[in-house]
Amino acid sequence: MSPNSNNVLSDSQEGRGDKPYTVLVEGNIGSGKTSFLNYFSQFKDVETLAEPVDKWRNFKGFNLLELMYQDPHKYSLMFQSYVQLTMLDHHVKPSSAKVKIIERSLYSARYCFVENLRQKGYMDGAEHAVISEWYDWIFDKLDLTVDLIIYLRTSPVIASARIQRRSRNEENKIPLEYLQGVHNLHEEWLIKKKCPVPAKVLELDANQDPEALLKDIKKCQDQIIPGIS
Ligand code: DCP
Numbered sequence: 001m002s003p004n005s006n007n008v009l010s011d012s013q014e015g016r017g018d019k020p021y022t023v024l025v026e027g028n029i030g031s032g033k034t035s036f037l038n039y040f041s042q043f044k045d046v047e048t049l050a051e052p053v054d055k056w057r058n059f060k061g062f063n064l065l066e067l068m069y070q071d072p073h074k075y076s077l078m079f080q081s082y083v084q085l086t087m088l089d090h091h092v093k094p095s096s097a098k099v100k101i102i103e104r105s106l107y108s109a110r111y112c113f114v115e116n117l118r119q120k121g122y123m124d125g126a127e128h129a130v131i132s133e134w135y136d137w138i139f140d141k142l143d144l145t146v147d148l149i150i151y152l153r154t155s156p157v158i159a160s161a162r163i164q165r166r167s168r169n170e171e172n173k174i175p176l177e178y179l180q181g182v183h184n185l186h187e188e189w190l191i192k193k194k195c196p197v198p199a200k201v202l203e204l205d206a207n208q209d210p211e212a213l214l215k216d217i218k219k220c221q222d223q224i225i226p227g228i229s
C-alpha cells in the first residue's frame with residue numbers, strides 16, 4: 001500500500017500552496033471527537049468537517065447505521081461503502097480556510113472499522129477484497145494529504161459508558177467486545193504503526209473529563225491550528 005503516491009489532484013496544488021493545513025481527529029466511538037470539533041469551530045480561519053452521521057441515519061429514507069448494527073453480516077459492506085463516499089467527499093473538499101479539521105477519515109474507516117468487521121466475521125473475504133480494492137485505488141490516485149492526526153485515546157470501558165449515556169438509538173446494543181476490537185485497531189494503527197500513518201500523531205488522554213481534556217487541547221492549540229489565534 002502506498003498512500004498518496006501518484007496523486008491526480010496534486011498538479012493544481014503544487015507545494016500545498018492552496019491546500020489548508022489538514023488535521024484528522026481519530027479515536028474510538030464515544031471518545032469525544034464531536035466536542036473537540038465543536039471547540040475549534042469558533043475560529044474564523046478553521047473549517048471543521050463533522051462526520052455526517054445524520055446522512056448515514058437518513059439516506060433516502062434508509063437508516064444505514066441502524067441496518068448495519070441490526071444485521072452486520074448483511075449490511076456491513078453496504079454501510080462502509082457509503083461511509084467511504086462521504087469521507088472521501090470531506091478529504092477532497094476544497095477549503096479557503098487556513099486549517100481544515102476532519103472528524104475521522106478514510107484511514108480509520110479502513111484500518112479500524114472495516115478491519116474490525118472483517119476480523120469479527122461480519123464481512124466475508126470477497127466483500128473485504130472488493131472494498132480494499134477501492135481503498136487501494138483511492139489511496140493511490142487521490143491526494144489525501146494530512147498534516148496532523150489527533151488521537152483521542154480512551155479505554156473501551158469509558159467509551160462504552162459514554163455511548164450508553166448519550167443513548168443514540170442505533171448504538172444501544174454495541175457490546176464492549178466490539179469497542180475493544182475498534183480500540184485495539186486504533187492502537188495498532190496509531191501507536192504501534194502497523195498500518196501506514198499519513199502524518200504525525202498527537203495523542204491526548206481522552207479518558208479525562210471534558211474540562212480536563214479541554215485544558216490539554218488548549219495547551220497544544222498552536223500545534224493543532226498553527227498561526228491562528
Ligand atoms: N462508524 C462505523 N464505521 C466507520 C465510522 C463510524 O461503523 N467507518 C460508526 C460508529 C458509530 C457511528 O458510526 O456507531 C459514529 O461513529 P464515530 O465514533 O465516528 O462518531 P461519534 O459521534 O461516536 O464520535 P464521538 O463520540 O467521539 O464524538
